[in-house]
Amino acid sequence: MNFDALRPLLDDICARMAAMPDRGTVASYIPELACIDPARFAMSICLPDGRQISVGDAKVEFSIQSVSKVFTLAIALGRYGDRFWSRVGREPSTHVFNSVQELEAREGIPPNPFVNSGAIATTDSLLVGATPKETLAEIVRFMRQAASDDAIFIDPQVAASEKETGDRNWALAYFLRSCGNLRHDCALTLGTYFHHCALAMTCEQLARAGRFLAGIHPDGNLIAPGHIRSINALMMTCGHYNGSGEFAYRVGVPAKSGVGGGILAVLPNRASIAVWSPGLDRYGNSLLGTQALEILSQDLGLSMFSITPGIGPSRI
Template sequence: MEEILAEALAVAAPQRAAGRVADYIPALARVDPDKLGIAFAGADGTVHGAGDCDEPFSIQSISKVFMLALALEKVGVKLWDKVGREPSGDPFNSIVQLEHERGKPRNPLINAGAVVVTDALIGDGPAEAAIDALLALLRGQAGSGNIAVDEEVAASESQTGARNRSLGWFMRSFGNLSNPVEEVLGIYFRQCAVAMSCRQLARAGLFLAFDGRDPVTGRAVCPWHRARRINSVMMLCGHYDNSGEFAFRVGLPGKSGVGGGILAIAPGHGAIAAWSPALNAAGTSAAGAAALEALVERTGWSVFV
């Protein structure tokens, strides 16, 4: 597996020049675009890696997957009354559909949908408890106690978060947020600023490859039907207006983040995390997606078999 991962990185390396870092967030603009890492966590819990797989990076929108799992655990199917499950076909921070659809986001993996998910997880409790729940899940599943919020990145996102605030206030005007907008956005910025390495991220996502159950500990993180539905949302919506291209080339459920990370799930096999900070026009890591494409070509993994 480590040879396959190294080969995948070698194939993908030239794609680093095809993208650009998320320079609209000042703290992310300083990240070295030449970084490239990948890791695979398998059924026995062993995590194989190559390249810069041990360097922490800002997981950004990949956090939405784990927040979705937590919110569904807390409020159940009622969550779908406030957020849909359809691909958006628009950029991750678009406000256009919100007006047409009366403040209900198209899916939980675009920014507006993720803000609704964060609001649901906060519920009527203290906002900070939502971040505590996220960190507890990530640390527990990754087996690593040093996963934390990068507060510098969170502050940088808040300072440049006018569009996300607009989304929040627009949804609030339709009654689709229960908590104060600034409170919800404060948690949203912090969840996106969690820093993890590829090894940690692959291990944390492993339960989604095995019907919601950690294959090593046997712990049911979520019911099998919920894990499959989270994977289906990732497959359809995990890369915004680039989701179809990713499904076509990679054929696995995945979620990208503008920090350059991608979490991909190979059901029955394991979880893969790739990282390269330079992004394509849709906000997905150019080299990371290429590495995953090279990996599935070598392993034959795909949901379309």
């Protein structure tokens, strides 16, 4: 990607998104999130040469919510390796992100680590041998190193807000526990889960935090290359809940969304991208964030599934 050509393209996308009449619906089930201005929009791209380019509200913090699941998975894979997969599956889901139905049909094994049930099980695995405080400290530390920025914090009000209203997540946690797939008290695990979901980050920080998955982190590999490959694969097939097939079709890169309206997208060896627009589509993914990534992907041919014109032998 040519850095200089990116600027006008991002400016254009930003302008088009500002003009969009349908901005989706801001998540209302977490009271603290419900008051976010739906007009917010930001995008930020990190390149292999270390440069970063951003547009819009890229320095405004938002709640990364489920995007944090990428990072907890990274830590869990680092700690447990393949043993981690005894507790969580690797297949896309067909129900809503907080479905208990799919968990019951699978007898307590979440379909993948990116739906709520799977992420709760992941958080639970991180609590083995550590207090919630220590675990959260580890997550924040990892995030800060990933983003090369110590000014990343958990928003306690958002965490508290979800703790009080996250009944569906409590249902998931108790269901996991009834199947023997939760080792700790639901309150302990969910308390930790709600807190890491409440990480507040700017689009710039999030794009930088995702560099390690693109293999372009200044500190080298924060986790084993095999785990990077695993996480990217899961982001491709499961990163947008039951809208993952659609996202792969439209954008064609590994990505993870959060109900705060953020999306982290990864282009191995090429870039990490963060986008933020608070309004959601019916699957719970950022409506304009997806559209912005789709335009960017089409304009730059970023989809992994694209062919580059003029490769074949006939054209030599």
